[in-house]
Amino acid sequence: MGIVAAFRELDATVDAIEDLKRQKITDMTVYTPTPRHEIEQVVDPPTSPVRRFTLIGGFCGACFGYWIAIWTSDYWPLVVGGKAIATWIPFTIIGFELMVLIGALSTVAGMFINSRVPKITMTVGWDPRFTHGHYGIWVPGTPDRARVIEETLRRHGAEDVRHED
């Protein structure tokens, strides 16, 4: 239950969003064919938490790398080339590579988790045009707000406004 609007122009979309926010309508979803700073700016969201995933993942990876190398070397101590059993210098390579590997994967996982992909179902309030050339705004709204919202969207030059339920 809500309203989805498609815009042709970037500045129009930005104005619409601004206007809606001015009307205390903030629970909207904005669609844009490509990331635009203008939109990011008007929506003004909190910083993405993905970086925490990166940090934790990378840290765990590095620790695991050192640990597996040292533990296995010590598990069955065999001397090679007169080197010490657990040689941390070369093991840094293992630590580093695993930091990158697990860090990178957890970053991707972080993105998936935060932006809820993969989506098994296509939810409402969306239009294929948004991956083409159009900007879009989806406002889940109760019928009472519906008129105001539609009016606002149209005023800012929405090419097409659609009610969904």
Place this chain on the structure above:
Amino acid sequence: MTSRRKWALVPGFVALAGAVALLSAYSGASSSQNFTPEQPINFPHPTHVQKLGMNCLYCHYSANKSPDPGLPAVGTCLGCHNPIEVGPNRPKIDSIPARQSVEIKKLLDNYADASGKPKKAIPWVRIHKLPEYVHFPHMRHVNAGVACQSCHGQVQRMQRVYQFSSLNMGWCINCHVNGYKPADAVRNTEGYPTAADNALPPKKARYDCSACHY
């Protein structure tokens, strides 16, 4: 909401798959444990060991002085199961053809001539087989007090012998590193370890690769 729950399935499944893979890798898969072949003669170990109280070393005569445990020659069998001479050693049943067991007939018909001379060797099927790149000195283990049963199982109870241990490398190494408790030897030979036995420290062995691989 539903989409959120569905979404949570994916990583869960991945994690599960990973765990399964690890476990399957860890289990010593490639072992011919419990290999129980049909032998040319169904030699009853229980009869000889438990009933007649023969020692393993009577037939496997070089287990304590050679890497190779040794197999009884047909001559050794015929020492008792002799078709002609009636000696003290000779099992009663042999003399009563009616009660003579099929297996002994096999022995006498196929592998010995009427005069009681060995005729041809018995092609036993090998059960406990280590790869050729592993050198297993039986005598070192036997002399160290390792009971035959520890590796070969309770052969004296087996109507048909099977491979008791996995014989894979981890199985060897565990004993070499953690050591072999003399008390286990007593237990494995159906004895009851005394306090003294239990007090004895476990016997460890080399875990250097070149101890077995060369």
Place this chain on the structure above:
Amino acid sequence: MAATARPKTMAELSPRPNVASANQQLPGVIDYEQVDRDIGGSLSPTAGWFGALAVAIVLFLWGAGAWTYQIYWGLGNAGYNPPVMWGVYIISFVFWVGIGHAGTLISAILYLFRAGFRTTIYRCAEAMTVFAVMTAGLFPIIHIGRPWKFFWLIPYPNWRLIWPNFKSPLVWDVFAISTYLTVSATFLYVGLVPDIAVLRDRATNPVRKRILAVMSLGWRNSEKEWRHFARMYLFLAAFSTPLVLSVHSVVSFDFAMAINPGWHTTIFPPYFVAGAIFSGIGMVFTIIIPIRKFFRLQHYVTINHLDAAAKLCLFTSLVVGCAYLVEFWVAWYSANRFEQQYFWNRVFGEWWWAAWIMLTCNMVFPLSLFSQRLRRNPTWLFILSIFINLGMWFERFVIIVPTLSHEFEPWQWNHYAPSWVDISILVGSFGWFFMWFLLFIKQLPVIAIAEVKEIVPPKLRSPHVHEDAIDVTGRHQAYEPDTPGEFD
């Protein structure tokens, strides 16, 4: 309508300019829809493509056959000539890993540096990376005596209770290469997701649409998705940057960690990384120039982009050339007779021809890129790129074979000649690489749609002259073409 206030200008809306696409790059591209049309349109298979694919597959099968044969009869059918225990396979391994590096450089490092010219070529380069590393990863397995035991190099709990030797550079390789493959494949895929979404929504064939729907993970271009996406993309790039440097350093350790003359030098890691990027850019040219021509994408991959890439190529070539000379100098300066005799033998001895192929292709020819006219001449760039690929293969040859054939023990000095098996498998590897690449370019967008859209001026309500440039602040900029006839 009257009630509404004068629409704010973009200047007022966004005080800071959009750094990512501040410079006008694609005059030939007007709007987002055109991007979808042009790039989406290039995906329809052509007869020429089928022909190329067939050739690639045949080559691959031939190589696979040779490998099967080698596994059955033993490595003896390869041309190894002890003590030259490493040959074509390791050479090709290093070669292919090197190829991969340019992709990551362009997609990650240049991203961090905000180098605008990467946008249109990075997808192609990234795909090249993934397939090149896939190819490289095969060679260590092909090369070892008992390929069926390869998994012993991977640490997993096993009933032998014995683990890999983490002090061995080869185990480092396993980690570096597998990490590199995983990360760059992930990087490529997540970058693709929004574009797949575009294709999904443009697709008409229901089956194709379904597949694309699954692959796009239900991507919807929502602002939230973009936000996390941008973060993730940034961190992936941040990870890939040290990764790409580490991978070829680790590969160079395979040599630098051994005590052999000509191998045991500290210059190897930077030398190898530079060489890798150099060879990779060569391969990028080899790939992108025909694509740009046959897919009619000249107005996306513009001469300016090629020019910029050529400058990078020239720079890495100079680094590599410098490394060559330093090696000789160090050998002389070390007063180490093993080193001196070896390097003499490298250039004037049995292997002079290989050494000179290396020097001319990697040091001399690229100097031509000092000329702007040649930098902006796709034909020359293509020809040069072929020479660079050749030269870089021979660089690895020169590093591996002369060292092993002319080592400490004079009694064991020997020659080396590859056999038909080596060559078949080398050729097969090209088949394998191009098979994947050809499949890729006709199934998935070879140019990053979403990122190109970033540098295409957005539609604005205030009117403007059509083919001229509009920067994001809405200011009008007249456009002067760099070179006449650039649009066709």
Place this chain on the structure above:
Amino acid sequence: MTEPAGSAGVKRRDFLKVLGAAGAVTTTVGCFQEDVEKLIPYLVSPDDTVPGVSTYFATTCRECAAGCGLIAETRDGRAIKLEGNPVHPVNHGALCARGQASLQGLYNPDRYRHPMARKNGKLERITWDEGIKTLRDRISGLGAGAANAVFVNQHETGSFPAFLDQWLAGYGMPAHIAYDGEAPHAVMQANRQSYGSAWPGLDFTAAKLIVAVGADFLEMWGSSVAQQLSFADARAKLADAPRFVYIGPRRSLTGLNADEWVACKPGSELAIVNALAGKGDLAAAATAGGVDQAVLQRLAGEIASTKPSLVLSGVTTANALDVALAVNALNVAAGNVGVTIKPAEALTSFDRVGSPNDLRDAVQRMASGAVQLAMFRGVNPVYVLPKSLRVAEALAKVPFKVSFSPYPDETTELCDLVLPDDHFLESWGDAESVRGSVSLQQPAMDRVFDTRATADVLIGVTKGDPATASRIPAADYRSWLIGRFPGGAQAFGAALARGMAPGSPAQSTGASRTVAAAPAPAPAPLEGQQGDFYFLAYPSPVLGDGRATNKPWLQELPDPVTKIAWQSWIEIHPTTAARLGIENGDHITVTTAAGAVTAPAYIFMGVRQDVVAMATGRGHTGYGRYAQNVGVNPLDALPVAHDASGGLALATVKARVAKTADSSPLVTTEGSARQHARGIGRAITVAELNGPEEEEVEHFAGDNKHDFLPGLRSPVANDAQGVLGNPKSKDKGMYDPEHWSGMAKRRWAMAIDLARCTGCSACVTACYAENNIPTVGAPWQGRSLRPFHSGDGNGWDTRPGANILKGREMQWIRIERYYEGGEDGSSDFDTRFVPMMCQHCGNAPCEPVCPVYATYHSPDGLNVQVYNRCVGTRYCSNGCPYKVRYFNWHGYGEPARRQYAFPEPLNWQLNPDVTVRGKGVMEKCSFCVQRIREAEHRAKLEGRELVADEFTTSCAQACPSRAITFGDAADEKWSVARLAEDRRAYHVFEELNTFTAVVYLKKVNHPAGGAR
């Protein structure tokens, strides 16, 4: 001894082997099959053997006339290794390559498996009864023709010749002809004349100067092992060691061991010897010999001044006898007799050798059609006599020919009846190597095939006919031997334990030949002949006169001088080669009056500029898969010429040399023959040796100290060496010297004395025998599908030694032969022989690079290679500075593969204690770890510690110059620990900080006008 159940036992043994090899691969190609193995027990368990434990039999080697004592190691009824008998007076426990390889004669896959007779043109299987009956009928059918029958037997000592003559005489046949193509007849006849015995004992240790006039006493000249032992002992006296001068047109292996080489023309030796003896004109001799007069002057002075000396002759020219006599005269004059030349301790090996003249004469009688029956045993006239004698045609004239040879050699293939003889490891016999003692020969194992000892066959012949049955009362040859053995069966049985017994074998009653051999035609004088080159054929140090050629170990063993295997070559001087535009491997044709041979050229500083030299032994047209069509035979270009003693003269002809169009690479294991100043084989002159010890080179800051801790332990490899282990760690594991296993207490090490090593390469073959090393040079073992190359049609590289051409030989121990000096082609160069095997580094560069721990450092200091863990990255080999790691490029150990190196029954020889390596696996010298472990087991069973020097490696055991010493360097009681302290000691590539466990002791040179 009692045998395991016939072939079943055999199957089991090779099953074990094969399985191991296959085990490595079955998993590979992906075909998992549950292969069920059969266990075949004994029928009656033998009382004297324990399964899995070796039994040893003392016997005698019959490969050459020397008759060394052997200890045959048998396991489960199969002979698996031969070692010298330590108590034997000739070889004192050492054994040459040929002796080692006689096992491959025993297990040769081309041996006749049963008697055969020629039916309608080809040999077909018969039973022994048929065979013996045929022979008997033939003999009885001879009648008067018996007087013209010919029996050619290989020259051997012991009772058999006498037995044979007795048997022949019984049928009115003339005494047999004993032939030895390798024996220096001229020398022996001269010795008989001068010293009263064919081969007086030679004591090199007593000499202060050794002059060899073409006498290759380290090779085929006489009893090489005995001479080598003595020579090595002499050289090991270092400063007091005799200076050694070699005079001859070609610098043989013996010559390469000399301090000085006087390169004289063939045929000029007589003049030179006389001149040196002061009997002749120095100037004339110098011009005749094409040598520098000053050198002769100096030598003459040395010989006159240095007493005692030892002068030996071994020339093969037509005037060989005169030279030998002159040399002996020189010795007598110099008072060497009784000092360095001891007739009292004569070797009897050559006492009753017949002369080739007799054989030549016999062949001519055959050609004349006079001979009705010819019998051959162990002699192959068709091959060993010059082609110009037309032996094959002569044989064709003989109506019935019998061969007792167990191998399909050229002569046997022409015979009508083949009664294959037992191998000496399967049969009874005796030999007399030194006067007054018999060394016994007993079977070490059951027969491999359905063969029968010739002596028993002969007895069978007489027994079969009532008329003759009484001649030989004994049931078989064994009882015949016992019958005449002092003390009878009792003493015989007792003597077998040692293999030696006092007494002497039966003497031939000497029923002399009915026809006396006509003297040979005098060969044309050398100088008068056509051609600008002297053509010099010499017996190969490895293959002898060609009777050893069918043994892959020996084919694979590189010639000690030229390092060429599986190929014939023609040696030509660098200067000459340059003049004729000849490169290594260019085919050149040598044309003499008698014929021509074509072979690849080998450019060699050790021949005169006007000499081309060529080794005998190859170029068989038959003789089994390993010998056939490998190389060419120089005898094809030799005239039938004999010296005055009847010996075959090998250096009697001049030749023209022409370069042909084609060329083929040399099958050599040699990379660069120069050290490039890398100090691999080092030498020290007597002067330096007497001088002060050179002080230690000091190390610049930051450089690791290059000296060892006590016991050859490296200061860096703390854990590896068990000392200086990380003090913080509580348990240093088995690398802790205090660890209960005590492994880390030891550091197995090896010392190699280059002053002793003569480069004879016996150690190489010994290593092959001990460690199941595959030979890779056979024509069918090459790579497949070499496009653009000639193959066998279906694409296989069938060139002999194809793998070695790719540098893929598998010699765990190799002898590197480096030259010093002589770059200008002068005859003045020094040779360094360096046995090179895994150095078992304390800090091994090969170890850390292995991704799977397939190679690592064991606590007792071994660099262990775990074959079954190896995945074959070959990184270790790249890391190894000594290049001593070898890779299984093909399935040499896999019976299913074409390249299988041990075709049945060669695989019976495989050592059960050593894994047979599958393809794709790296292998290398293990310091005979199986022997180390076996010794440890034995000590443990006997509840004791290892005793110093109680065991040694295979190479050290075989070494005829005792150059190799193995042991625990960390324990002073072992002799190797002492040798490591020697002032001549050094380590190869010390600057690489590898801290090797192999210590080399510098060679000692005695330059002209040396320190004394």
